[in-house]
Amino acid sequence: MEITKREEEYLETMYLLHKNKGVIRVKDIAKALHVKPPSVVDALKKLSEKGLVEYEKYDRILLTEKGKEIAESTYLKHKLLTEFFIEVLGIPPEIAEQDACQFEHYVHDITVERIREFAQFIREQCPYVLKQFLKEKLSENEKASE
Template sequence: MATKRSRREEEYLEALYLLWKKEGVIRIKGLAEMLNVKPPSIVEYLDKLAKKGLVKYVRHELITLTDEGIRAAEGIYERHKALKEFLMALLKLPDDIAEDDACSIEHDLHDITVNRIIKLMNFFKENPDVFSTLKNIVDNAYKEG
């Protein structure tokens, strides 16, 4: 079973991961901008993540995700992507709304719920004819409502 993490911890791990993937390095300033918090708050929380073995951080140096931190962050990011894809594909939400909503709900859904959404989306990818039929039904429902 996955470790239950706080919303804040998940937000930090996901932001750290995205910065690392995008820029190759993680800096306090970039993380503060991404999370819209002040650098001292970042430093305080990085110390907590370091104590949990999720990051390596020495003040005034670059931040590094540990192997455990990378695994946790990848899992959080995969949840986010799956939820966004679900919201866009089945609810026909535009990208920006799906992004915001995925961010809002990704931390609160039970793992079983997210895993079933992922399985459903994988099923649709493997069975495009079924997805096409469902998409037509959904399209018609939105036209009527």
């Protein structure tokens, strides 16, 4: 089954809404993704046809097991990439967040695993070098924002 990057975004958004609010509503999805409610309804219908959500008009919205699996995977990639960009590369948080949101949909699972392994390695084996690198990047970021 082919899942588009946009569908992944919808699933991730629904996963986070359920995790944080306990309920998934059309208006909350629309607000989070900066789209109109009718666009959300169209997406929900397509996701429902693919067996990724349970959706009936005026009823609750639920992720199926497969939908939740995709959503969690996307969210964990997002989280890992954001942390890597901030903590290892020294990228400002707001930029790291934006980049992770884009990158998470295109990066292969093998690449994600290598990033995780590299981050762990550099933190454990080269903490001093990492601190020096981050110190330099922080200084560069501060100069760039002046």
